[in-house]
Amino acid sequence: MYPEDYKESIAFHGHSCPGLAIGYRAVKTAMGKAGFRKAEDEELIAIVENKSCSVDAVQFLLGCTFGKGNLIFKDHGKQVFTFAERTSGKAVRVSLRPGSLDAPKGLSEGDEQEMRKRMVERILSMPEEELFTVEHLRVDLPGKAQIRASVVCDLCGETTMETKIVEREGKVYCIPCANRLSEKGS
Ligand SMILES: [Zn+2]
Ligand SMILES: [Zn+2]
Numbered sequence: 001m002y003p004e005d006y007k008e009s010i011a012f013h014g015h016s017c018p019g020l021a022i023g024y025r026a027v028k029t030a031m032g033k034a035g036f037r038k039a040e041d042e043e044l045i046a047i048v049e050n051k052s053c054s055v056d057a058v059q060f061l062l063g064c065t066f067g068k069g070n071l072i073f074k075d076h077g078k079q080v081f082t083f084a085e086r087t088s089g090k091a092v093r094v095s096l097r098p099g100s101l102d103a104p105k106g107l108s109e110g111d112e113q114e115m116r117k118r119m120v121e122r123i124l125s126m127p128e129e130e131l132f133t134v135e136h137l138r139v140d141l142p143g144k145a146q147i148r149a150s151v152v153c154d155l156c157g158e159t160t161m162e163t164k165i166v167e168r169e170g171k172v173y174c175i176p177c178a179n180r181l182s183e184k185g186s
Helices: 004-013 019-033 054-062 112-123 175-184
Strands: 044-048 071-073 080-085 092-095 130-138 148-151 159-161 166-168 170-171
Touching: 004 019, 004 054, 019 054, 019 080, 019 092, 019 112, 019 130, 054 071, 054 080, 071 080, 166 175, 170 175
Parallel strands: 044 071
Antiparallel strands: 044 080, 080 092, 092 130, 148 159, 166 170
């Protein structure tokens, strides 16, 4: 009874849950309101303000991932998602409305698994405007992911991105090695 692409999102995420359903609806809302489509390259950016289950729907359905540099995480603990097109700066901000997930009477009975299932069904079938507040905006986007030079750490010998290297007394260290040396006090 679930939409095909929600079923595929479950396969990616590992289980069905209210968080995944929220992410799924947020993506669908952005697609509907701004015409965004899955990013083949890095043209679409997602800025997510939480690191919960919902983000997996964003990664799977929109192709916005850490690896491609088009998934930006802000640790705000909010179910807020901003989707933006790099070329145009066109963006849509989708935020979960307060109280939208409050269970109506009768929905809070039953075991936990059953309740989760009902909550998922509710999220998937709720009218968009009851679930989210949607704003259209323009954003300044970060540049494309850059290929950085690599440097070999003088302590562990592992290759490290140049920008993450710590220099100390003419030597170069990766962050964990630099921390280890600091702890030793040398
Ligand atoms: Zn989950
Ligand atoms: Zn090292």
